[in-house]
Amino acid sequence: MHDAPSAKELIEAVKSFLDKTAMVQLQGHAAFHARVASNALATVLREMEQRPAAEARERERLQALLNSKETDVSLLNRALCEEIRSKRVDLATPGLLTHLKSTTIDQLSVDQPGYSGLRTAAR
Amino acid sequence: MGTVTDIEKALSDWATAHYGAGAAVAGLRRLSGGASQETWAFEVDAGEKSEALILRRAPGGLATPRASEAVTLATEAALLGATDKAGVRVPGVRYVSAPGSTLGEAFIMKRIEGETLGRKILRDAEYETARARLTKDCGEALAGIHSVPLKGLPDLPTSLGRNQIDKYEAVYREFDLPRPVFELAFAWLKENEPEPAEPVLVHGDFRLGNLIVDENGLGAVLDWELAHIGDPREDIAWLCVNSWRFGQTENRVGGFGQLDELLDAYAGAGGARYRPADIDWWEIMGSLKWGVMCMTMYGAFKTGADPSVERAAIGRRVSENEIDLINLFEGLGRHA
Numbered sequence A: 001m002h003d004a005p006s007a008k009e010l011i012e013a014v015k016s017f018l019d020k021t022a023m024v025q026l027q028g029h030a031a032f033h034a035r036v037a038s039n040a041l042a043t044v045l046r047e048m049e050q051r052p053a054a055e056a057r058e059r060e061r062l063q064a065l066l067n068s069k070e071t072d073v074s075l076l077n078r079a080l081c082e083e084i085r086s087k088r089v090d091l092a093t094p095g096l097l098t099h100l101k102s103t104t105i106d107q108l109s110v111d112q113p114g115y116s117g118l119r120t121a122a123r
Numbered sequence B: 001m002g003t004v005t006d007i008e009k010a011l012s013d014w015a016t017a018h019y020g021a022g023a024a025v026a027g028l029r030r031l032s033g034g035a036s037q038e039t040w041a042f043e044v045d046a047g048e049k050s051e052a053l054i055l056r057r058a059p060g061g062l063a064t065p066r067a068s069e070a071v072t073l074a075t076e077a078a079l080l081g082a083t084d085k086a087g088v089r090v091p092g093v094r095y096v097s098a099p100g101s102t103l104g105e106a107f108i109m110k111r112i113e114g115e116t117l118g119r120k121i122l123r124d125a126e127y128e129t130a131r132a133r134l135t136k137d138c139g140e141a142l143a144g145i146h147s148v149p150l151k152g153l154p155d156l157p158t159s160l161g162r163n164q165i166d167k168y169e170a171v172y173r174e175f176d177l178p179r180p181v182f183e184l185a186f187a188w189l190k191e192n193e194p195e196p197a198e199p200v201l202v203h204g205d206f207r208l209g210n211l212i213v214d215e216n217g218l219g220a221v222l223d224w225e226l227a228h229i230g231d232p233r234e235d236i237a238w239l240c241v242n243s244w245r246f247g248q249t250e251n252r253v254g255g256f257g258q259l260d261e262l263l264d265a266y267a268g269a270g271g272a273r274y275r276p277a278d279i280d281w282w283e284i285m286g287s288l289k290w291g292v293m294c295m296t297m298y299g300a301f302k303t304g305a306d307p308s309v310e311r312a313a314i315g316r317r318v319s320e321n322e323i324d325l326i327n328l329f330e331g332l333g334r335h336a
Helices: A007-025 A027-064 A073-084 A096-111 A116-122 B005-017 B073-085 B118-123 B124-146 B161-176 B180-193 B232-240 B258-270 B274-300 B309-335
Strands: B024-030 B040-046 B051-057 B093-097 B104-109 B201-202 B211-214 B217-222 B227-231
Touching: A007 A027, A027 A073, A027 B309, A073 B180, A096 A116, A096 B180, A096 B309, A116 B309, B005 B024, B005 B040, B005 B051, B005 B093, B024 B258, B040 B118, B040 B309, B051 B073, B073 B104, B073 B201, B073 B309, B118 B217, B124 B201, B124 B217, B124 B232, B161 B180, B161 B274, B180 B274, B180 B309, B201 B232, B227 B274, B232 B258, B232 B274, B274 B309
Parallel strands: none
Antiparallel strands: B024 B040, B040 B051, B051 B104, B093 B104, B201 B227, B211 B217
16 A cells, blocks of 8 residues: 555545635636535545544443344444334434534534534534 | 527617616626526616616526526516515616517616625625614515515415425435435424414515615615415525525624614514514525535536535535534523
């Protein structure tokens, strides 16, 4: 494996190209898409940095909530969805809303850290 | 039948027939936006009767298969007529053109000056007076829309609360991308569905972006494509969904007003008397609905139907709706 430049450095280089070179030379729809592309790369960079810790916390909470030893987060989420759908778990279930709030705050901190709803949730 | 010259020729013929022999069409230009319909701006110069107008037209003048819930242009024109009669601020319709005619399936309406960009309306100094009046204006407009007699309206789909849960849940299940917050929202909506209200004409997309605002307040209500027969609380709540507050979260009504004031204006103009808590269920429905719509837009990327980066990126906006839903769940007790 070669890691010089690292994946992070490569993404930063592409993002910098989009921001400083491409975007200023493009117009209309293409310029708009260049900005969306740059934002998408920013999301990827945040995800690389934040996801491992966020996912570990999510796993731990899901395991406690479901009383499960499963380690795959997507399988745990499927199981939680099934519990909610079959009404075994609902808004009144202790810990559910707290877990969903923490998970969504972590997810938004990667996806759209500037979103207004995140400020409301933090209050 | 679709080039600018063709349209200009058809409009010139219409203008001389309606305004007299000397009438001329000027400044025909296509406006951006409106993926499912063409929108053109133009002026008719007929001496004293000069007018700024808008042409809404099916792509190429031909009716194409459309989203099942979207109404036809003829229906949209009829709704503008009916709501105009009810005193709602809408652009007056000047002409409806039949499918197969030179202009194709289209209608012409008066052009209302003003701003539609939500961020500008909420922030720019020139809309300060408008912002102070907008909540009342919106309450009155919604009461007007909901008062339109259903008899005499063209055929419209009926969609009440339960229809909407079922419809959006089916779309969500098809993705097979389980999201516990959405799962909780669907379950909660089913458990807590309010008694359906007496069905009324519902605009279906009443929010900043579809309202023309001038310096004095609401200028006109646009975009009737999602109109249906439904629950009046749907329109009131949709205006409150946080996605349309453009960051001004503290103002529950569209980022500019308080719900009490909107509901007072609504009741004062002849609408039913609702309390803020009556709007919660429909606001949760609205946030969930927009979340599922964002998933659908990402779905267009995933299937290759629209491989643009914009469609891909919108999949990462679904968590915005999730936090809105969580904030709404946490607030439920507060609006009693």
